[in-house]
Amino acid sequence: MISQNPLTLLTPVRQDCIEKLNEILERFKVGLNVGLNERFNKLGTLHYARWFILREDSFRDKTAFPLPERLVFSSNFDGGEDEHINGLVTIFPEYFDELYECCEGYPEPGMRNTETRKSYLSKWKVNTTAFYVGAPGRSLQQIKQEDTLQKYLWNIINKNNWDGKSALEIQKFLREKVNADPELAWSKESVNTPSTNWPGMILMVLIMIILLPIIIPWILILYFFYERRDTNCTATRSQLNDDLVRRLEADEDLFNQNQFTQVLVMKPGKVRLITVHALMLFARTLIKNFFVKGKLMGIPTIHFARWVLIDNDKHMMFFSNFDGSWNQYLCDFIDKSGWGLTGIFSNTVNFPETRFLFTGGAYDEEHFLAWSRGTQILTQVWYSAYHHLSIKNIVNNTLIRNELWKNLTEEQAQLFLKRI
Structure with missing residues (x-):
């Protein structure tokens, strides 16, 4: 891979x-x-x-x-x-x-x-x-080839009458068509997709349990000596710079995908620095071992995301490429992983009020959305190699490729056809 x-x-x-x-x-x-x-x-x-x-x-x-x-x-x-x-x-x-x-x-x-x-x-x-x-192990070439295969199969299905045919018979017919096309010979090679690394996850959980006597006091120290003294975002979206918001919105929803660029100032002090680095290590471990099937914290719309600490860890840049609208993207984060967002971004200046590192913050939707828009900047040039594909499409197309050449049951063949 x-x-x-x-x-x-x-x-x-x-x-x-x-x-x-x-x-x-x-x-x-x-x-x-x-x-x-x-x-x-x-x-x-x-x-x-x-x-x-x-x-x-x-x-x-x-x-x-x-x-x-x-x-x-x-x-x-x-x-x-x-x-x-x-x-x-x-x-x-x-x-x-x-x-x-x-x-x-x-x-x-x-x-x-x-x-x-x-x-x-x-x-x-x-x-x-x-x-x-979002789709680990899939090269650009593979993504484009599998998109071509899906369209090829879709066209065959649409051009024929399948009355009286079972799902298995249709799968067999499609396989024969692909087998006869030398340009699709690459599809016969089965591809592996990443799976959850359960030993790695178990090891991480054991380490977390061992570290609980440190983690719990650390979170309490953060709350009583830092979070209660923080200056927090109390702005709403109506109070943001109208010109900037208009310029940001003008570049959005031009395709099925969007991008997000955010620049942030880190809160000062070693306690905050240690906290954010520990959380980044936690994030890297989860990403490597668990979030390998097209969903980040249950969110199935993110192609790539990265966090970059710069200027001797005094500032942070966050980049994301995702499906759907800006509002949908952030609301998905709030609903499915608000605690994760809060844990990392509460270490940046003017984040909405946070309690015990993982609560409050992103769950204060009104102020969180205003904070997100207020810290977003214009991306002057943005390129995507496949504007028309969602992360769901990419993951699904790999399954279509593999299942085309498998011996399926009638029920499995029906699911295969639904994917197309």
């Missing part, structure tokens, strides 16, 4: 090029609809990408210290990081040159080649603190 990985670049922008960089990003955004999209597609391994300029005033709250303007690039890709960066600077070097010559220290024109470009980009990489993949 191939692995999907994240890349985040945080590159300082030349002060004399900020306006020019904004113009380039706007042109790239338009270009995604008129050709640039095809250049991204040529990489063959890139699921999602985004660019935006991060400024000090991008943060709703006062930053821990003055910040320079920086160009942020993030991507979700198949395979190794070195190969990915090599692909970026090889397939469309002129685009990266135009962007990054607006950044400090980019190689001069006469010094630019694949190696110097790679070296420059790698220099500004920042580590990902936690990373979630």
Whole structure:
């Protein structure tokens, strides 16, 4: 199974090029609809990408210290990081040159080649603190192939009359059709999908039980000495910057998928820092061992998500690619994993009032939604390799592929046909 990985670049922008960089990003955004999209597609391994300029005033709250303007690039890709960066600077070097010559220290024109470009980009990489993949183990190629297979089977079913045919007979007919098409020969190879790592989960639970004498006092200390003194978000959405909200909403619901970019200031002190790192470790463990079947905390709409601590852990960036609307996405989080959201984000400045680390916070829906919108920033360029596919589609298409070639019972064959 191939692995999907994240890349985040945080590159300082030349002060004399900020306006020019904004113009380039706007042109790239338009270009995604008129050709640039095809250049991204040529990489063959890139699921999602985004660019935006991060400024000090991008943060709703006062930053821990003055910040320079920086160009942020993030991507979700198949395979190794070195190969990915090599692909970026090889397939469309002129685009990266135009962007990054607006950044400090980019190689001069006469010094630019694949190696110097790679070296420059790698220099500004920042580590990902936690990373979630909605369809782990599925390469971009596999996702697109299985989408093609599903459409192929759907067309056959729609064009024929199946009166009097059993589900097993229909499955057999479909299999014969696919078997006769050499372009679909790849589908005969069964693919493995990740399963829950129960030994890993049991080990985690045992460790949590052992650590309870530390965890419980820690949560009590947080409540009595930190949470009760916090300044909390009391704003509602009607009090937010109307212009920013309109600009954010203008980029939403253009496709079946949306994106979310959030920048936050961390609460000061070692207690908060230790808390957020412990929770990120907990999140990474759950993601690796348990959330491997297309749902994060019961939410079946998230393709990729990542948390990135930057500036010596003083600030945080959160990126997500998801299905459906912004409001539906966040309300799903509130309903199904409000405690998880609260545990992590209560360590950021001005989060809604929290009690005992995991209660309050996100469950205060009115203030949480206002906080979420207020800390969201514009994503100036966003690319998706498969706008039309939901995470449910992707997971379902893999099941269709595997079940097409299996010996099924009549009941199983009926379920197989429903998937199509």
